[in-house]
Amino acid sequence: xxxxxxxxxxxxxxxxxxxxxxxxxxxxxxxxxxxxxxxxxxxxxxxxxxxxxxxxxxxxxxxxxxxxxxxxxxxxxxxxxxxxxxxxxxxxxxxxxxxxxxxxxxxxxxxxxxx
Amino acid sequence: xxxxxxxxxxxxxxxxxxxxxxxxxxxxxxxxxxxxxxxxxxxxxxxxxxxxxxxxxxxxxxxxxxxxxxxxxxxxxxxxxxxxxxxxxxxxxxxxxxxxxxxxxxxxxxxxxx
Numbered sequence: 001x002x003x004x005x006x007x008x009x010x011x012x013x014x015x016x017x018x019x020x021x022x023x024x025x026x027x028x029x030x031x032x033x034x035x036x037x038x039x040x041x042x043x044x045x046x047x048x049x050x051x052x053x054x055x056x057x058x059x060x061x062x063x064x065x066x067x068x069x070x071x072x073x074x075x076x077x078x079x080x081x082x083x084x085x086x087x088x089x090x091x092x093x094x095x096x097x098x099x100x101x102x103x104x105x106x107x108x109x110x111x112x113x114x115x
Numbered sequence: 116x117x118x119x120x121x122x123x124x125x126x127x128x129x130x131x132x133x134x135x136x137x138x139x140x141x142x143x144x145x146x147x148x149x150x151x152x153x154x155x156x157x158x159x160x161x162x163x164x165x166x167x168x169x170x171x172x173x174x175x176x177x178x179x180x181x182x183x184x185x186x187x188x189x190x191x192x193x194x195x196x197x198x199x200x201x202x203x204x205x206x207x208x209x210x211x212x213x214x215x216x217x218x219x220x221x222x223x224x225x226x227x228x229x
Contacts, residue, residue, distance in 0.1 A: 043219040090158060096215060104217060106158050108158040111156070
């Protein structure tokens with residue numbers, strides 16, 4: 001089954017404790033990205049990756065890091081989480097061929113609480 | 116900056132009604148438009164993708180239209196069912212130097228009652 005998976009689905013942590021949220025897709029997509037969803041603010045892009053070893057900032061990158069060492073994986077790293085990073089996080093992927101845009105597929109989400 | 120507005124913000128209808136959800140955007144320089152549904156606390160499920168060269172797309176009881184010149188897309192749901200209850204989001208595909216970024220609308224929360 002074609003899908004985007006995220007782990008963990010739920011995470012409660014304390015301020016300053018480094019964490020990683022994993023994202024994996026099995027559709028051989030080049031493009032992957034991370035979004036966060038907050039009440040009243042909607043979904044906002046954190047980081048994206050055009051392909052292996054190619055990453056760039058989205059609209060709200062502060063406090064986050066990413067890496068893309070393999071095509072299927074795109075982990076989101078919070079080096080020193082703070083309470084304002086409490087949010088619902090989504091990973092997404094799509095094909096990215098030339099100057100075209102394709103349907104994007106989303107993971108099930110990771111609900112993060114930082115106390 | 117592109118702004119995407121969805122009206123109404125919330126909608127409650129009896130089962131069986133046909134309904135229309137609206138999505139408006141300020142900049143017509145979009146590439147494609149994608150409609151999603153989101154169930155409470157869950158992920159986003161893609162419903163329809165309308166290519167910029169298309170004017171509409173259909174899937175089952177869903178029909179989405181796109182009018183770039185007026186900055187508007189509509190999602191038509193025929194014969195609504197309680198299982199259609201969810202939040203519906205439209206998202207614009209913006210082609211930038213960084214590829215295929217989505218700009219999301221504010222969402223319409225739909226409740227279909229028995």
